[in-house]
């Protein structure tokens with residue numbers, strides 16, 4: 001089982017962001033009290049293989065809050081000896097002292113949202129930091145002992161040329177993190193970007209950037225293990241893989257989601273309700289059909305794909321009897337490939353994965 005802790009606070013909202021995050025205002029103390037209460041109320045005897053602090057910006061509040069949460073988790077649950085403990089961060093919110101505290105309380109993986117190495121693009125995105133902030137924070141993280149760092153990068157940004165992006169990706173490789181997540185910008189409804197006239201790269205340029213990213217990173221020793229995720233040897237993110245493999249996960253905090261056996265749960269997104277202890281807002285019992293679909297479209301995100309025997313063991317039915325036609329169609333079109341008992345997306349399939357996923361629902 002893995003645990004997710006949502007910290008919904010950010011210094012300022014980025015212009016493209018549709019995550020559940022806002023400025024802390026007067027909620028901080030009460031939020032963390034309620035979060036700890038929620039963690040104490042949940043019981044599980046399963047081994048915990050990963051804890052992930054996500055947001056928002058979990059590194060924005062004082063580190064004492066993270067310390068208190070982790071202390072509660074250590075007392076309450078059984079963590080495996082290799083447990084991956086990640087904290088997401090944004091440049092400009094990290095100090096050397098903070099990073100040393102994180103390391104000393106057991107956090108062994110740091111994720112830094114850089115998004116772009118180009119100052120002009122950072123401004124366009126409404127990010128709070130400069131490239132210099134990132135460089136200083138990355139250096140502090142190494143000095144504090146972090147040897148497992150992810151860096152997030154985005155492409156297809158307004159006014160971004162292919163050359164701009166190739167400079168970004170080259171820059172990141174020179175910084176040498178252990179893991180890179182690379183996502184294409186999606187302009188979501190309800191964000192300031194949605195109502196702005198944006199000069200975005202066309203679809204061909206977007207795909208050219210993605211393709212270049214895969215090849216360049218591979219050349220630099222990062223293997224692609226999921227549509228948007230790349231890592232050095234033995235540095236794949238356990239937490240992410242747990243989602244795609246449909247391991248049990250429990251999310252704590254505002255808006256957090258959980259998958260517990262055959263149920264999906266969703267916490268309230270209303271901060272006042274959350275603080276008053278009304279945590280879970282929705283519970284959905286998953287049917288066998290829904291679970292089979294999830295197994296397919298989540299599993300196929302990974303480059304290793306899905307395993308036919310695993311499907312049979314879990315669902316007691318032959319994969320061909322459920323998804324046979326869809327698999328055959330996409331193998332014929334060159335979007336899926338079968339090797340032994342594994343079925344996975346081809347390079348072209350990765351490019352237009354939604355075309356495949358839609359047939360698995």
Ligand code: SF4
Nearest residue numbers: 010013014017021056
């Ligand atoms: S830092 Fe991340 S979570 Fe916060 S506003 Fe920006 S994109 Fe959203």
